[in-house]
Every structure is written in structure tokens, then in C-alpha cells.
Amino acid sequence: RKEVEQDPGPFNVPEGATVAFNCTYSNSASQSFFWYRQDCRKEPKLLMSVYSSGNEDGRFTAQLNRASQYISLLIRDSKLSDSATYLCVVPYNQGGKLIFGQGTELSVKP
Amino acid sequence: NAGVMQNPRHLVRRRGQEARLRCSPMKGHSHVYWYRQLPEEGLKFMVYLQKENIIDESGMPKERFSAEFPKEGPSILRIQQVVRGDSAAYFCASSHSRVDTGELFFGEGSRLTVL
Numbered sequence: 001r002k003e004v005e006q007d008p009g010p011f012n013v014p015e016g017a018t019v020a021f022n023c024t025y026s027n028s029a030s031q032s033f034f035w036y037r038q039d040c041r042k043e044p045k046l047l048m049s050v051y052s053s054g055n056e057d058g059r060f061t062a063q064l065n066r067a068s069q070y071i072s073l074l075i076r077d078s079k080l081s082d083s084a085t086y087l088c089v090v091p092y093n094q095g096g097k098l099i100f101g102q103g104t105e106l107s108v109k110p
Numbered sequence: 111n112a113g114v115m116q117n118p119r120h121l122v123r124r125r126g127q128e129a130r131l132r133c134s135p136m137k138g139h140s141h142v143y144w145y146r147q148l149p150e151e152g153l154k155f156m157v158y159l160q161k162e163n164i165i166d167e168s169g170m171p172k173e174r175f176s177a178e179f180p181k182e183g184p185s186i187l188r189i190q191q192v193v194r195g196d197s198a199a200y201f202c203a204s205s206h207s208r209v210d211t212g213e214l215f216f217g218e219g220s221r222l223t224v225l
Contacts, residue, residue: 097209
């Protein structure tokens, strides 16, 4: 099993749609998780942190299922500006490196 | 702007030359990470450094690649005798503390092209 594995993309959705991305991780000891966003191969930026069962921030909801070692990101009412690559990120060990998934590309169309 | 500064932004080298990429972390950050992103691929961890120490270099190729973060000055990623396969975007990131409790701040990246 890969350390971090994401849904292959791309996802092409119309404005206003709800879209969900899935991510699985192999390190059962991981305690915190992150979703980053990367626009057009620019620098990644933190979108959301997930420390317990989930987190919600406006149109974005992240959920965590520790038993299944699974994280999801839900985007409601998609906007054109949501078009980007979404990266699932998991710490490899306490205080160590962050492992990035390969990313899921989202394209929101008018 | 007190963000993570990387230079050069673009670097072109011929096979066999050396490439040096520099990274100045955000003010107050003492943890520096280097990642590599090949075309059409995800970010791959290379090395994690704190001032004067290499904490984790498990992602660094065994040969030709080295990194340092001296007491004074920026972190340097050095690639000797570059080959075409080294062409990639190299991102530096910094954090104030352990990354499992905080956010990584990335620089805009250095794009290396090997001819």
C-alpha cells in the first residue's frame, strides 16, 4: 500500500456541484492530516487541517475515518476558483516529514 | 514580504554541471524541508533540516545530491553533475515547529531545466 493514495483525476464538474475526493494512508500512527491546494504547479498552500473526526470551513468539509485509514474532502457549491489540484498530506512520523499524495485535479466549468 | 524565499526561480544547466538552489525560510522558522516535483507527478519529500542539522534525508538520492542549513544564511540544495532526469520543480518549505502540529509554508519553487 502506498503511504498516501488519492483518487485519480481529473474531476470535471459544473459550477454549483458538490464533489468529494478520497484519500487513504498506510501509517496507522498518524494523528493529524492535511489537505493542501496547488494551483497550476505553483506552491502548495494549506487548505484544511484534520485532527479528530473531521473539520468544516465554509463550503469545505474534511472527514477522517481512522479505522479505515481514510480521509475525504467535500466541496459544496463549487466555484470556478476552486479549480486546482488537491493534495492529501499525512505526517510520516512524529515531528518528521509530510508525505504528499499525488493529487487530484479538479476543474470547475461554467 | 516575510514569506519563504527561493532563488533562482528558474535555472538552466547542461548535463554535468552543478545546480545550487537557495532557500530562506520565513522569519522565525528553524525547520526547512525540500521537496521535488517532477512533471505530471506529485511532491516527493527529499530532506528535512534544522539549523546545522540534517534530521531526515531519506528522500535524497544517494549520489550527487546534498543539502545544508548553516547557522547563518539560507538553506542550500546542491545537485552535482546534473542529468536530464533532474529537471523538476524544487520546492522549499519552512515551519515554526513540528509539522504534525503546524502548517508548512512553501516558497514559489525553483525550476531546474537540464539540457
